[in-house]
Each structure stands twice: as structure tokens, then as C-alpha cells.
Amino acid sequence: MSLTGKIALFAGGTLFGSAGFKLLASKDARKVYTNVTAAALRCKDQVMNDVENVQESCADILADAKAINESRAVKEEAAYIEDGAKA
Numbered sequence: 327m328s329l330t331g332k333i334a335l336f337a338g339g340t341l342f343g344s345a346g347f348k349l350l351a352s353k354d355a356r357k358v359y360t361n362v363t364a365a366a367l368r369c370k371d372q373v374m375n376d377v378e379n380v381q382e383s384c385a386d387i388l389a390d391a392k393a394i395n396e397s398r399a400v401k402e403e404a405a406y407i408e409d410g411a412k413a
Contacts, residue, residue: 349355
């Protein structure tokens with residue numbers, strides 16, 4: 327590629343970049359950025375709410391599992407004592 331071609335390519339890239347920067351900094355683009363950010367924040371809030379619900383469910387499941395194991399241990403201990411008394 328010749329020097330003139332390189333200069334033309336550089337100038338075209340600079341012009342295209344300047345126009346792109348102005349487009350990205352426009353009021354319409356700012357409204358889009360604001361709406362996208364607001365949607366992302368709403369999504370984050372919903373995800374955090376869902377995570378909290380899952381954590382609560384897990385805590386309930388853990389408490390139920392512990393209660394089942396405690397009940398089972400009491401029954402096994404009672405059965406062991408009965409077996410010892412029969413012997």
C-alpha cells in the first residue's frame with residue numbers, strides 16, 4: 327500500500343471515529359444508555375430477590391433434615407435401650 331493510500335485510510339478512520347464518537351455522545355444515545363442501565367438494575371434486583379428466596383428454601387430444607395435426623399437418632403437410641411433391656 328502506498329503512502330497516499332495509508333494517509334487516506336488514516337484520515338477515513340479518523341473521520342469515521344469522530345462521527346462515531348459524536349453519535350455515541352448524542353442525547354439519543356444517552357437515553358439508550360440510561361434505559362439499558364435501568365433495565366440492568368431491575369434485573370439485578372430480581373436476581374437478588376430470587377437468590378434470597380433460594381437461600382430461605384435451603385435453610386428450611388436444612389432445618390427439616392436436621393429435625394428428621396434428630397428424630398431418627400432418638401428412635402434408634404430407644405430401640406438400642408430396649409434391645410439392651412431384653413438381653
